[in-house]
Each structure stands twice: as C-alpha cells, then as structure tokens.
Amino acid sequence: MTKVSLGTKTAIEKRRHKHPKIEGGCLCGTVRFRIDNNFSNLLICHCKQCRKTTGAGSAANLISTTGSLELTNGADLVTTFRHPTRYFTKAFCGLCGGAVPYLNHTETLCFVPAGSLEGEPEVTRQDNIFTEERPDWCTAGYLAENHIGFGSVFEDLRKQ
Numbered sequence: 100m101t102k103v104s105l106g107t108k109t110a111i112e113k114r115r116h117k118h119p120k121i122e123g124g125c126l127c128g129t130v131r132f133r134i135d136n137n138f139s140n141l142l143i144c145h146c147k148q149c150r151k152t153t154g155a156g157s158a159a160n161l162i163s164t165t166g167s168l169e170l171t172n173g174a175d176l177v178t179t180f181r182h183p184t185r186y187f188t189k190a191f192c193g194l195c196g197g198a199v200p201y202l203n204h205t206e207t208l209c210f211v212p213a214g215s216l217e218g219e220p221e222v223t224r225q226d227n228i229f230t231e232e233r234p235d236w237c238t239a240g241y242l243a244e245n246h247i248g249f250g251s252v253f254e255d256l257r258k259q
C-alpha cells in the first residue's frame with residue numbers, strides 16, 4: 100500500500116479527524132484507492148484540457164484537503180501528465196486509461212475524479228467552472244432525450 104501525504108500543517112492537523120472512507124478505482128480494477136469521504140468541492144470543469152483528456156464535454160473532480168489518500172493497489176501503474184504551461188494535471192491507470200486521483204503541484208490538495216468512486220461522495224460545494232470554454236454540442240447534450248440503456252438509438256439507426 101502506498102500512502103500519499105499532503106505537506107501542509109493544516110492538512111496534517113485535519114488528518115487527525117476521523118471521517119468515513121470511500122473507495123474507488125480505475126476501469127480495469129488494477130489501481131485501487133480509498134480516501135476520507137469528506138470533500139470540500141466538486142468541480143465540473145469545461146476547459147479545453149479536460150475535454151481532451153476525457154473525450155467528454157467536462158471533467159468532474161472532487162477536492163480533498165484531508166491528506167488521507169491511500170493507493171491500496173496498482174500504485175506503480177499510475178501515470179501522471181502535467182501540462183507544461185497551464186495549471187493542469189491528469190493521472191491515469193497505465194493499463195486501461197481510467198482516471199485516478201492525484202496531488203496538485205504544491206501537494207496541498209488531492210483531486211479525485213468523481214467517476215472513479217464507488218459510492219456517493221459527501222461534498223460541501225459544487226460548481227461548474229470554465230463554462231466560457233464549453234462547446235455548443237455539450238450544452239445541447241444536456242437537453243437531449245433520455246433513454247434507459249441504448250434505448251432505440253441503434254434500432255433507429257438501422258432504419259435509416
């Protein structure tokens with residue numbers, strides 16, 4: 100098991116308080132982690148970098164200040180990319196590409212991809228950020244028809 104420590108005194112003090120844990124992992128299950136289920140923020144980011152790394156309209160990242168991240172499996176497979184000019188980091192499993200948690204540049208905050216968690220995170224505040232970079236197709240997607248599973252999407256495609 101690899102314990103990841105946050106460096107600030109505040110983080111160390113907060114670590115002494117006990118919170119219930121939440122677990123998560125990548126798609127193939129090789130990288131596994133657990134962390135205090137006590138997140139300060141959930142950021143839904145629509146910036147260009149988040150679109151490129153997810154292939155989706157936005158990325159959803161939780162922020163933890165408690166310093167409690169523990170990588171319980173697959174730590175050696177975690178690959179980290181830091182953008183050379185913008186404040187942007189992405190960590191992922193080297194086998195399946197699934198998003199996994201990482202520390203910020205100064206190692207004072209832990210960012211946890213919300214979709215990597217199993218269970219509902221406890222979050223104090225949620226915001227959409229960089230909405231000026233959100234493309235029209237993403238905004239339109241929020242208003243599109245909802246289906247259970249694939250719905251009739253492929254059936255309708257065959258009829259064309």
Ligand SMILES: [Zn+2]
Nearest residue numbers: 125127192195
């Ligand atoms: Zn994986």
Ligand SMILES: [Zn+2]
Nearest residue numbers: 144145146149
């Ligand atoms: Zn972003």
